[in-house]
């Protein structure tokens with residue numbers, strides 16, 4: 001479990017094909033944050049939870065499996081690319097962001113980026129099946145960064161980026177067309193599921209929850 005408060009921007013140093021997956025080596029920069037990182041621990045890499053399987057100095061390695069490559073942007077990473085890093089939440093930590101599982105739901109695409117002076121507005125298009133999980137002023141994780149949803153349209157939503165977040169995450173590298181990992185808030189998923197079970201499709205009632213989304217999530 002994570003909170004979407006990115007603690008370091010690391011760098012991909014190597015990728016090696018391994019069966020149907022990839023062995024990914026990532027170098028962190030913050031000794032303060034990562035010095036006691038160990039094998040077996042979970043680290044969110046651009047929002048996707050990964051298990052550390054090897055360590056070498058300031059570099060850790062993870063095995064990214066085929067399922068993760070399919071559902072996230074990790075498969076398109078290249079050596080030298082920057083990635084958002086966050087270690088798993090400890091029970092005594094402050095919950096500065098929101099509950100982020102590190103289970104990326106889907107890949108979205110950056111649309112228009114508006115310069116608003118102090119801040120920026122970024123539009124992201126997403127598979128419309130996920131629309132029931134988006135709430136204005138609710139939370140979303142984009143590449144592992146906890147952000148507040150500013151507005152929602154069918155197929156696109158916007159977020160406002162403050163200078164701190166711009167300067168301390170890979171959000172500054174986004175351009176129109178960039179693919180990003182999206183994780184919708186777990187609260188919405190439980191409500192959607194309860195709604196599905198409670199309203200009982202069998203009872204012949206229309207449900208507000210999109211069939212397409214439920215199929216997407218494997219229900």
Ligand SMILES: Cc1cc2nc3c(=O)[nH]c(=O)nc-3n(C[C@H](O)[C@H](O)[C@H](O)CO)c2cc1C
Pocket residue numbers: 042047048049050051052062063064065066067068069071072101102103104105
């Ligand atoms: C605790 C935990 C550890 C995970 N470790 C890995 C991993 O080492 N490699 C991987 O490809 N996926 C891993 N995943 C799954 C991965 O985060 C998931 O496939 C993507 O986020 C897409 O939903 C893990 C998930 C969790 C919750």
Ligand SMILES: Nc1c(NC[C@H](O)[C@H](O)[C@H](O)CO)[nH]c(=O)[nH]c1=O
Pocket residue numbers: 004005006007097145146147148149159160161162163164165166168169
């Ligand atoms: N909720 C918003 C944030 N939150 C803070 C970021 O999550 C944080 O700065 C980042 O993870 C680095 O630690 N930032 C925004 O720009 N906009 C939001 O709506």
